[in-house]
Amino acid sequence: MARILIIEDNPANVELMAFLLTAHGHTALSAPDGPRGIASARAAPPDLVACDVNLPGMSGYDVVAALKADARLARVPVLAVTALAMAGDREKVLAGGFDGYISKPIEPESFVAELEVFLLAADAGAVQAGGGTAQPPAILLVDDDPFMLAVLSDMLGDEPLRVLCAASGPEALDLLAREPVAVILCDQAMPGMRGTELLARVAAAHPDTVRLMLSGQHDLAEIEAALRSGLADAHYAKPVSAASLRERIRAALELAAQRQRR
Known part of the structure; x- marks a missing residue:
């Protein structure tokens, strides 16, 4: 530590x-x-x-x-x-x-x-050979609703982190391949790739990334299965308050820091 x-x-x-x-x-x-x-x-x-x-x-x-x-x-x-x-x-x-x-x-x-x-x-952001500057940790928000992405981004605007957004699972995976992300927060009901499928692929390729779900789903069978198997770290129901979201993201960043130090 x-x-x-x-x-x-x-x-x-x-x-x-x-x-x-x-x-x-x-x-x-x-x-x-x-x-x-x-x-x-x-x-x-x-x-x-x-x-x-x-x-x-x-x-x-x-x-x-x-x-x-x-x-x-x-x-x-x-x-x-x-x-x-x-x-x-x-x-x-x-x-x-x-x-x-x-x-x-x-x-x-x-x-x-x-x-x-x-x-x-x-x-x-530790300095690598040849130099560089520290960057705050990144959180990736994934939702096919642009209004929801805007609301969540605004809620996290004062936090010391970089907020990245993706409108689909494939877009999120492409972004993850290009830069490290400490926490991913995704919706479940998205066209083309459901949130649980996305988190399964993130768990395989980026195991240190903390994987959270934020959804309005009433049928939680797939999400609960993802939680039991460890593919998802937590699930939160919509709507969520700004204070609650910030608290949960801080806890997720703490978990991400612990995973990086293992």
Whole structure:
């Protein structure tokens, strides 16, 4: 699992974050201020840094600038964990050099999954020979209804991921052959290739991809068979709320990260 450095001056916040990370198998390190956080990262580069913005003496913006200026640490994801919640604060944090933003108070149920999205992005976009830049993980939405694709894409618009869309099973398979996808979310009732057939082919060719179904089907026999056999990882019924969808995708990204580290 990952080594995660927490730069935070509030001991209670550190204790909670470290507990959650350790419970999910990660190694949690901590520093109470910017200078010691930077020194810790330079001594042993972590896989991710969770940094408060309003630190004593040295702000989080100065910390992230120092980390990104170090060649060994430039590609380590640095997330702002902050109570800033005014309009425009998220944009300011991202413009200040942070790779992502998690609001305080943190949500214990989703905190680790939110962090692991960025771990997955770092793994997927790790620099290869000749260079390259990190990209967020990709989720592939598959539905023959263009309105549904637009709605789902809009629901995930603020998440740190790339949303790809396909209108059919063959189109989805063609896309999967060209680039890695962490999670696929597909409908069942599609012309030409049903969702369960698509997920069976994805399971064979891309076993690490998390395979989800989102359908309005009343007859669930095929879907339940796919779940029992492991061809599908989960099934959700339409309609779905934006909050519920985001929560489920975060959990799926966490599962995808675990599969990549096996």
